[in-house]
Amino acid sequence: MADKCDLCLLGLIILSSLLTGISGVDDHVFISSGENVRLSCNNALSDCKSKTTWHYSNRFRHTEAVELITLGIKKKDTERHERLSLESDCSLNIKNGTEEDYGFYTCRQYVNDRQQGSDARVSLHVLHVSVSPSPSSSSSSSSQTEISPGRSLTLSCQLYSDIGFSCDQWVSSEGFELLWVNQAGVDLKTDSRYQILSSSDQDHCIITLTTTLLNEDNNREWRCQLTHRNQLKTSVRYTVKYSGEKTLFSDRFVETFTHWLYSF
Structure with a gap:
């Protein structure tokens, strides 16, 4: 009986840690494939455009975070380059979202090469239909x-x-x-x-x-x-x-x- 209780407790601890990870995300955004989407940077500074860096990560597709925008400038070597734009409020726009775009997006603000404030994390979920x-x-x-x-x-x-x-x-x-x-x-x-x-x-x-x-x-x-x-x-x-x-x-x-x- 003690062994069963230990297993139950372990399961609750694991589930609790997973749910804590979800609640740590600032925003969850849900779209269907083909839609345009705007991801907000909740920690944006005033006159933030040149101070903003957006990262993308996905544990199933990448081992490390990928920089999409660095201090307001789009990275040309990313597959999303043509579909990305940065708004004046530092939100990230993605045109024609696809199932390849799901994952975590992180907005960071820098002043004089030093990060200001905490990360703003957005989880993007994409709904897609295929036919046979x-x-x-x-x-x-x-x-x-x-x-x-x-x-x-x-x-x-x-x-x-x-x-x-x-x-x-x-x-x-x-x-x-x-x-x-x-x-x-x-x-x-x-x-x-x-x-x-x-x-x-x-x-x-x-x-x-x-x-x-x-x-x-x-x-x-x-x-x-x-x-x-x-x-x-x-x-x-x-x-x-x-x-x-x-x-x-x-x-x-x-x-x-x-x-x-x-x-x-």
């Missing part, structure tokens, strides 16, 4: 895919977060949840035609939707959303669009039939 089979369009980031009725479709919604522990722990301790809903906002778990499965990987939470497409699914929208204690944080919409050939045939049929009808 892959879209036939040239852009893999499109929110539409040209497929046909009768085929199976799987949508994988992934929340990329550098939280340091599993989604199950995050949900139970912080109250986050991933859902697939229809256009009316109804949870698709309540509809038997959809298979909804949840899982987690090292650095992201996953919820998949699988269904066999029906004729009436053309232009139907499904939405993956992230909620925190029932409050919506961000969402990704996905619209099904059937192949142009089938749609064109249907449109011509309706047009011909209408013309024939009105000829009487």
